[in-house]
Amino acid sequence: MSEIAPLLKPDAAPPARRRLVSPLLRRILLVNALPPALLAAALLYLDQYQDGLLAAEVEAMRTQARIYAGAIAEAAVRVQDDRATLVPEQARPLLRRLVEPSPATQARIFDAAGLVIADSRVREGAGGTVIAEPLPAPAVPGGWGQRLSTLAEQVSALVPRPRRSDVTLDRSPAAQSFEWQPDLGPERQAELRLALEGGVAPYIRRTPEGRLLVSVAEPARRGGQNLGIVLLTREAREVDARLLEIRVSVLGLFFLALVLTVGVSLFLTRTLARPILQLAGAAAEMRQGRGRGGSVPRHLRARDDEIGILARDLQAAARALWARIDANERFAADVAHELKNPLTSVRSAIETLRRVEDPNQRSRLLAIIAEDAVRMDRLIGDISDSSKVDAELSRAVAEPVELSPMLSVLVELHNATRREKDPVMALEVPARLTVLGVEDRLVQVFRNLMGNAVSFSPEEGTVTIRARAAGAEVEVVVEDEGPGIPEAKLDGIFDRFYSERPRGERFGQHSGLGLSISKQIIEGLRGRITAENRRSADGKVLGAKFTVRLPKA
Numbered sequence: 001m002s003e004i005a006p007l008l009k010p011d012a013a014p015p016a017r018r019r020l021v022s023p024l025l026r027r028i029l030l031v032n033a034l035p036p037a038l039l040a041a042a043l044l045y046l047d048q049y050q051d052g053l054l055a056a057e058v059e060a061m062r063t064q065a066r067i068y069a070g071a072i073a074e075a076a077v078r079v080q081d082d083r084a085t086l087v088p089e090q091a092r093p094l095l096r097r098l099v100e101p102s103p104a105t106q107a108r109i110f111d112a113a114g115l116v117i118a119d120s121r122v123r124e125g126a127g128g129t130v131i132a133e134p135l136p137a138p139a140v141p142g143g144w145g146q147r148l149s150t151l152a153e154q155v156s157a158l159v160p161r162p163r164r165s166d167v168t169l170d171r172s173p174a175a176q177s178f179e180w181q182p183d184l185g186p187e188r189q190a191e192l193r194l195a196l197e198g199g200v201a202p203y204i205r206r207t208p209e210g211r212l213l214v215s216v217a218e219p220a221r222r223g224g225q226n227l228g229i230v231l232l233t234r235e236a237r238e239v240d241a242r243l244l245e246i247r248v249s250v251l252g253l254f255f256l257a258l259v260l261t262v263g264v265s266l267f268l269t270r271t272l273a274r275p276i277l278q279l280a281g282a283a284a285e286m287r288q289g290r291g292r293g294g295s296v297p298r299h300l301r302a303r304d305d306e307i308g309i310l311a312r313d314l315q316a317a318a319r320a321l322w323a324r325i326d327a328n329e330r331f332a333a334d335v336a337h338e339l340k341n342p343l344t345s346v347r348s349a350i351e352t353l354r355r356v357e358d359p360n361q362r363s364r365l366l367a368i369i370a371e372d373a374v375r376m377d378r379l380i381g382d383i384s385d386s387s388k389v390d391a392e393l394s395r396a397v398a399e400p401v402e403l404s405p406m407l408s409v410l411v412e413l414h415n416a417t418r419r420e421k422d423p424v425m426a427l428e429v430p431a432r433l434t435v436l437g438v439e440d441r442l443v444q445v446f447r448n449l450m451g452n453a454v455s456f457s458p459e460e461g462t463v464t465i466r467a468r469a470a471g472a473e474v475e476v477v478v479e480d481e482g483p484g485i486p487e488a489k490l491d492g493i494f495d496r497f498y499s500e501r502p503r504g505e506r507f508g509q510h511s512g513l514g515l516s517i518s519k520q521i522i523e524g525l526r527g528r529i530t531a532e533n534r535r536s537a538d539g540k541v542l543g544a545k546f547t548v549r550l551p552k553a
Contacts, residue, residue: 027271031264035257046246051167053239054214058167058202061216065232068098068107069220073227084222088117095120104135104235106178109220111228114184114192121178135178135235168204175205178233180215195219196226212236275300275307279314286318330496339379342372383513389441389520398436398525400553403467403474404429406439410446411465414454423457423480425450429467434553435474441521442550445529448514449478449546456482456544469552473527476548484533484541493531494519526551 076091077084091109099107099120109118121133182200184192194200200217207213215233219226282295296318300311349365349372356362411425418424435442446465453463461481468475485493496516515531522529527550534542 027264027268031261031268035254035261038253038257046243046250049246050169050239050243053242054167054169054204054236057214057234057236057239058204058216061202061214061232061234062218064102065107065216065218065230068095068232069218069230071098072109072230073220073222077222077227084225084227086111086117086220086228092118092123096123102234104237106135106233108181108231108233109228110181110184110195110231112192112196112226114188114195116181117228170203170205172205173208175207176203176213177207177209177211178213180205180213180233181231182217182229184229195229200229212240271305271307275303275311279307279311282314282318286321339376342376342379346372379513389517389524392438392441396438396441398438398551400434401437401439401442403433403435403476404431406443407446407465407467407476410443410450414450421459423454423459423461423463425454425463425465427465429465430469433467433469433474435550436553437525437527437550441525445518445521445548446476446478448518449548452514453478453480453482453544453546456480458482470549472552473549474552476550478546478548479534479543481543483543485531485544487533490531490533494529522548522550 072086072091072094073084076087076094078087086109095107095109095118099105105120107118107120108116111117121135123133180203182191182195184195195217196219198217198219203213203215205213212235213233214236215231217229217231220228220230278297278300282297285295296311296315300307301315302308303311346369349368353362353365353369356365407427407429411427414425450463450465457463457480463481464477464479466477466479494515496513519529527548529549530547532545532547534545536542
């Protein structure tokens with residue numbers, strides 16, 4: 001036998017407000033998005049920064065190579081028959097003097113046939129010996145700096161990113177060192193002609209020794225005549241130094257982001273994981289029968305986020321569950337008590353009937369047995385109906401129900417079948433008034449209320465039924481002209497087996513479950529039902545008033 005207790009208690013948690021972005025979602029997004037966003041921004045920024053530095057380096061070297069080419073074309077040529085040619089003996093010392101102020105720089109001069117005629121790192125010694133002056137050793141950063149640069153290069157190579165079209169960095173193991181020169185020579189006339197016209201693209205590479213080298217080539221011209229090509233190669237140490245500084249800054253930002261991530265993760269652990277474990281422990285206590293009054297910690301219920309909503313709902317559910325259990329226990333006790341009385345009466349009548357020989361006494365005892373049987377039959381039927389109401393309503397779908405035709409039929413049926421001096425029903429309802437509900441159960445409710453009002457009304461009295469729209473609800477009022485409801489019984493009038501009945505009513509006509517079942521149905525349809533007394537201006541009770549409020553369709 002089941003009993004459905006009201007799930008909405010006065011201390012139940014209010015419905016949660018809808019939010020576009022929940023507080024917990026904002027925290028999770030912050031934790032997950034901050035470190036990747038910082039790293040992605042740093043990687044993109046470094047790529048663009050490096051490309052910008054290299055582009056500036058290339059432009060500066062082009063300008064420097066043009067200056068060298070102009071100086072060579074003016075001071076290291078021989079003019080004969082209006083035709084100028086480069087003089088290697090003059091070009092070599094001049095090229096060395098031009099390059100001398102620039103450390104880690106090497107320059108070569110190619111003639112119009114693509115042959116090297118001068119190298120800033122090669123000079124003639126005494127007796128015609130050739131001396132090659134080595135370039136400074138490549139800059140070697142510290143151990144952690146080297147590892148940081150290597151790691152940054154590897155990560156940068158893995159991440160797809162937009163790059164400048166005028167800057168291409170060769171990171172292959174076969175990248176050329178200072179000895180690189182364009183593919184020029186008599187057998188490559190097309191490349192040579194392109195180079196003499198200034199068409200050699202800058203070559204930027206990272207050598208296996210770790211050098212970042214930039215090479216540019218500019219033609220040397222005199223009077224519109226192409227004399228040769230100046231190839232300038234320099235180690236871009238300044239670019240590496242600046243990149244290392246930026247990478248150190250990015251590394252610091254990364255560790256800062258890591259610390260923030262750990263800190264926020266610990267914060268989320270305190271705000272999410274630990275409270276959830278506490279809620280799970282509270283649920284386990286409830287399952288084991290402890291925490292009857294609700295064992296959810298107060299600080300969780302006080303939170304203004306999803307955890308707080310869950311905690312308050314869990315507390316409300318626990319209280320509703322215990323209320324349901326208590327109601328089931330009371331219901332079982334009440335049923336046992338209500339069935340015990342007629343059974344005791346029947347058993348007593350049967351035992352007396354065996355000993356009585358007087359026909360009149362036997363007839364009276366049989367009448368008592370019959371009345372008790374009718375009472376038990378009605379009681380069992382109402383108990384069965386009460387136990388099925390919530391199950392049926394949970395499966396039923398609320399649909400629009402027109403109140404006017406329903407109430408009109410019930411009123412007309414009563415007025416057409418009433419006996420003489422029975423109360424008359426009066427109906428005041430608009431032509432169209434629609435509620436959300438289950439029609440059969442609503443008929444049951446209004447029949448219970450009308451029957452209750454008729455049973456308490458005086459002879460030839462009037463039972464009034466009114467219905468009207470009230471905002472988002474529809475209000476139906478049933479009023480009678482009876483003695484009203486005792487003030488002490490107003491709070492318990494919807495309890496099961498309510499025993500206050502009108503005088504003179506035949507025994508066993510009501511089980512005391514009608515109003516309780518009506519309340520179950522109305523609350524199952526998300527409505528409300530209340531009872532009060534009608535009073536005159538001077539406070540005199542004029543009768544009882546039952547009000548039903550249902551959602552408007």
